[in-house]
Amino acid sequence: MIFPIIAYGHPVLREVAKDITPDYPGLDKLIEDMWETMYASNGVGLAAPQINKSIRLFVVDSAQIFANMDDDERKETDYPDAPGIKQVFINAHIVEEAGEDWPYNEGCLSIPKIREDIYRAEEVTLKYMDENFREHTKTFDGVTGRIILHEYDHIDGKLFIDHLSPLKRKLLGRKLNDISKGAIRVDYKMLFPKK
Template sequence: MAVFDIVHYGDPILRKKCGSFTDFSRIEKLKVDLFDSMYEAEGIGLAANQIGLDLNLFIVDISNLEDGDEPHVFINSEIVKKHGEKGIYQEGCLSLPGISLDILRPEKVVLKYQSEDEEWHEEEFDGLLGRAIQHEMDHLKGVFIVDRVSEVERIQYNTELKELEKNSKKRLKSQSNKMGFVL
């Protein structure tokens, strides 16, 4: 078991469009790491770049909130279509601790993705799962919930955002200092 630190706002990896996942021999271990890290942080969804990995891979587990739902793993995902009525729902984000915002999103999403056995699927999702998928897909494209609200709403969180940015820079700097001593 490996629990990774969640990468916060201000780290450049969260602004990247994540690359394809190709080495399926790694999926079993990666999946466990992602779930362990997400459960430790008490989230219901986690994208690979939120633990510093530039990979098109995310997980969702809403089984605590919706009976019968199981943990999901989505690989090399692409949104085919978003449709249905748009609704507002309050979203938080593990990479933006202390911030939650009312986010407007379409009700349904059609996702093309690979499962762990490399099979391709095209499936429609709605409800909380559909919303979580849209949130995680945003991460894989470098988009945060703060990008999905108006300037007026975002400004309320300016102090928090600046603080997160500062801490991420500090963290990256101490990491690169550490790496300087690896021979």
């Protein structure tokens, strides 16, 4: 089932999500539906709050970024995380962020048609459960680490625009207002805040 993506302005996007247990109702189906929703929306990551579920769950597929790169793009930059991952993260908690902050042009399915350069740490070490509730502690870097940090923000009630300067956010005010009012067209299903 493809869920509508929750749009900027909806309160669920600002909640700190809760950990879940292995007996969370319909978890396998929910994860399957999140993958389907993410791909239908042309995303590379999707967090549960973006489908109106305030739980610490997100999915990441950075492998598709590398699969879709042309040879010139591959030669341009050294990608430490190639060929990427396809992974489910449950009850993720950051252990450590390390390295220099670096810029990358980010967008978000919940904030369509806005892209900005966001500075994030080079590496993130996470403690999390996989879809079988096996515990892992692992370090991620490159584009994969970036996507994980972006999705992690969602389960902590943050958005990528929170990393912008107050002036930059103010300049985006009208566009953000249009999104929260539903005055925007996208090629995937969205759920806008009630007026």
